[in-house]
Amino acid sequence: MADRHVAHLLIGGGLASANCARWLREEGADGEILLVGRESDPPYNRPPLTKGYLRGEESREDAYFRPDGWWREQRIELLTRTSVMKLDAAARTATLSTKEVVSYDTALIATGANVRRLPAEGSELDGIHYLRAFGNSDAIRADAAGRRVVLIGGSYIGCEVAASLTAIGAQATIVMMEQVTLERGFGRRAGGWLQQVLERHGVRVVAGDRLARFEGEGGRVAAVVTENGERIAADAVVIGAGVAPDVTLARAAGLELDEEHGGIRCDSRLRTSAPGLFAAGDVASYDSVVHGRRLRVEHWDVAFNQGRTAALNMLGRDQPHDVVPYFFSDLADWASLEYVGPAARWDREVVRGSLEEGAFSVWYLDGGRVAGALSIGRGDDLEEARRLLAARVALDDGELRRLGDPGAELAQIGAR
Ligand SMILES: Cc1cc2nc3c(=O)[nH]c(=O)nc-3n(C[C@H](O)[C@H](O)[C@H](O)COP(=O)(O)OP(=O)(O)OC[C@H]3O[C@@H](n4cnc5c(N)ncnc54)[C@H](O)[C@@H]3O)c2cc1C
Numbered sequence: 001m002a003d004r005h006v007a008h009l010l011i012g013g014g015l016a017s018a019n020c021a022r023w024l025r026e027e028g029a030d031g032e033i034l035l036v037g038r039e040s041d042p043p044y045n046r047p048p049l050t051k052g053y054l055r056g057e058e059s060r061e062d063a064y065f066r067p068d069g070w071w072r073e074q075r076i077e078l079l080t081r082t083s084v085m086k087l088d089a090a091a092r093t094a095t096l097s098t099k100e101v102v103s104y105d106t107a108l109i110a111t112g113a114n115v116r117r118l119p120a121e122g123s124e125l126d127g128i129h130y131l132r133a134f135g136n137s138d139a140i141r142a143d144a145a146g147r148r149v150v151l152i153g154g155s156y157i158g159c160e161v162a163a164s165l166t167a168i169g170a171q172a173t174i175v176m177m178e179q180v181t182l183e184r185g186f187g188r189r190a191g192g193w194l195q196q197v198l199e200r201h202g203v204r205v206v207a208g209d210r211l212a213r214f215e216g217e218g219g220r221v222a223a224v225v226t227e228n229g230e231r232i233a234a235d236a237v238v239i240g241a242g243v244a245p246d247v248t249l250a251r252a253a254g255l256e257l258d259e260e261h262g263g264i265r266c267d268s269r270l271r272t273s274a275p276g277l278f279a280a281g282d283v284a285s286y287d288s289v290v291h292g293r294r295l296r297v298e299h300w301d302v303a304f305n306q307g308r309t310a311a312l313n314m315l316g317r318d319q320p321h322d323v324v325p326y327f328f329s330d331l332a333d334w335a336s337l338e339y340v341g342p343a344a345r346w347d348r349e350v351v352r353g354s355l356e357e358g359a360f361s362v363w364y365l366d367g368g369r370v371a372g373a374l375s376i377g378r379g380d381d382l383e384e385a386r387r388l389l390a391a392r393v394a395l396d397d398g399e400l401r402r403l404g405d406p407g408a409e410l411a412q413i414g415a416r
Contacts, residue, residue, distance in 0.1 A: 002093050002103035006032040006077075008314060009094055009104035011084045011249065013037015015045060015300065016110035016281030018065040019307030020314075021076045027315055031105070033076045036096060038083045041134060042068065047300055049137040050160035051330050055168050056141060060134060087253040089274035106276045106314040109250055109264065110307070113243035113282040113298060118152065122214030127221040128237045131157055140238055144170050147235035150224045152211050154181040156329045157240025159194065162203045163331035173204040173232050175211060175224060186339070187346075190362045190374050193355055197335045206230060243298060245283040258285035261296040268320040269313045270306060278314060280306035289320045290390050297342060301326040324386040340385050341372025350404045353378050361385070363403055368394030370414075384410040391416075 008024055008031065010017040017035050024033055037043065043065040052058035061067070071078045079096070086095040093103045115130040117123075129140050140161070143149075146169040151158040154176030162172040178184065180191040181198065195205055206226065214237065215223040224232045245263040247255075256265040256273035263285035270278045270286055281303035285296035305323040312319040327339045335358070346364035353360030359377035363370060363385065369392055373385035388395075393414045395403065402408035 002101045004100070005103045006034045007105050008033045009102055009107040010035040010110065011087070011094065011107060012110035012112055012281070012283075013039050013041075013043050013078075013080060014110060014112045014281060014303065015043060015065060016112070016284075016303040016307040016310070017108060018043035019304050020108050020110070020280060020311045021074070021307075022066075023308040023311035024314065025074050025076065027311060027317075029311075029315060033074075034079065034102065034104075035076060036079045036082050036084050036094075038081070039133060040081050042066075042071065042078055042080060044134070045300065046132070047328075049131060049134065050157060051164060051332075053134070054137050054141055054161065054164045055332075063134075084249060087249055089253050089255065089272075089277055092276060104276070106278065108307075108310050108314065109255075109272065109277060109279045109283065110281045110303070110310075111246040111249055111283050112303075113245050115239075115243055116241045118211060118239055118241050120211050120213050122216055122221070125214055125216040125221040126219055127235065128214060128239065130239050131161065132243075140165075140236065141168075143236035144238070146170060148233055149173075149236045149238065150175060150232050150234040151238050151240065152176075152224070153240035153242075154178050154195075154205070154207070155184065155240055155242070156182065158238070159198060159331060160329060161238050161240065162198060163201070163334060166201055166203055167332040171202070171204075173206060173234075174198070175206045175209055175226055175232070177208065177210055179207050181205065185342070186337075186362065186374050187349055187364070189349060189351065189355075190337075190376075193376070194331065194335060194337065197331055201332070201334055206232070243282065245285075245296065247283065250279075250283070258294065258296065261285045261294060263296045269318065270310045270321055271313065278310040280310040286321055289322050290324055292392065293344070295325070295342070297325045299325055299327045301328075322390075324389055326382075335376060337374060337376050338379055338382055339372065339374045340382050340389060343372030346371050348400075350400060352381060352404055353406045365395070365400070368396075368400070370395070381410065384413070388414045 083097040181195040183191040258265040264279040266286040268287040309321040343364040348365040350363040361381040364372040370388035
């Protein structure tokens with residue numbers, strides 16, 4: 001028996017849930033909305049944790065999804081520091097850590113992702129950090145500002161944190177398996193350009209190497225030792241080794257999971273395998289009508305937009321999730337990149353603009369089709385990239401030439 005009933009239950013206190021709550025109200029939901037989140041803060045944006053918040057330029061409140069009063073005004077009940085412990089998808093009930101049992105008409109599961117931990121000798125030493133929540137960002141700033149910090153991983157967490165900490169006086173070294181930073185997402189050319197930006201500002205990059213172990217002194221980390229035998233002195237370490245979707249609750253509830261991409265298996269409407277239950281954000285794997293394939297993407301913008309799509313479908317609107325995924329990243333105030341995709345693979349890159357002048361876009365093509373595009377200072381190109389990505393047409397040689405010519409119009413390319 002349930003202790004109480006709500007129209008809409010939102011599980012997870014992140015951006016996907018928060019934006020779902022917002023859109024439920026904006027689209028006319030009248031019943032009770034209950035959002036349950038494990039963290040002590042109300043829903044907030046995580047990107048500042050590697051950027052302005054980490055550098056001490058922005059406050060917690062700046063990162064909040066909405067100011068405190070907004071939740072009351074919108075009649076959205078927010079339970080922080082509370083977990084959903086059990087979900088009975090057939091009975092449509094959830095048991096909270098407060099022991100309360102809540103029944104619902106529709107629910108969203110947006111439990112996000114957890115950091116991937118790297119097992120290595122010395123991992124238990126103080127001063128070794130992962131980064132997901134406010135508290136991690138606070139601890140990293142306290143340990144690393146003005147000191148020697150080693151970043152394990154050359155993807156966006158490692159690069160952004162290296163840049164931000166350098167900007168507040170740290171000496172940063174990145175250790176990564178790849179040959180250039182951000183190579184997996186953006187290839188050698190764009191990744192190499194971004195690495196040069198980091199190096200010009202004093203970040204040292206140790207490429208093609210791996211963490212072997214940590215060495216400590218008095219219980220604190222003192223050095224990182226790599227597999228190639230380099231010993232790098234460190235007062236603090238930040239590990240950015242990716243994330244894994246948090247499917248603990250979904251698995252226990254018997255929801256269908258996507259073993260290939262990770263996450264909860266949804267259809268194009270973000271419906272899970274259980275009636276009335278939707279998923280969104282880092283935890284959702286969905287059938288993309290834009291790409292014609294299954295996708296799971298861990299980007300801020302995707303969590304944000306999927307929250308909206310889920311809300312519309314919770315209200316019975318039958319709306320496919322058809323937004324082209326977008327990603328942004330800042331290296332302090334040295335460089336900002338934007339990206340649409342994601343390209344699962346590509347066999348050709350076309351550059352539009354000038355790397356030397358720092359204003360270019362890179363187009364990732366798979367069999368002549370636009371699979372993704374990255375912009376540094378050419379944001380307008382991404383609008384056309386979204387169109388071409390969704391059109392899924394193979395460009396001919398003439399069109400590819402025009403793509404690479406910054407003077408040529410993009411609007412006619414791919415128009416069939
Ligand atoms: C440091 C950092 C920087 C980032 N920077 C960028 C960026 O620059 N650009 C970009 O595009 N993306 C960025 N991202 C990614 C982006 O923030 C995520 O994609 C987004 O936060 C995902 O939102 P979500 O709501 O799906 O999940 P989350 O934000 O992970 O929220 C899920 C919440 O649910 C809670 N939860 C889990 N299980 C339960 C349960 N059983 N009961 C109750 N609560 C539960 C979790 O504790 C968590 O608070 C960044 C991420 C991080 C960590």
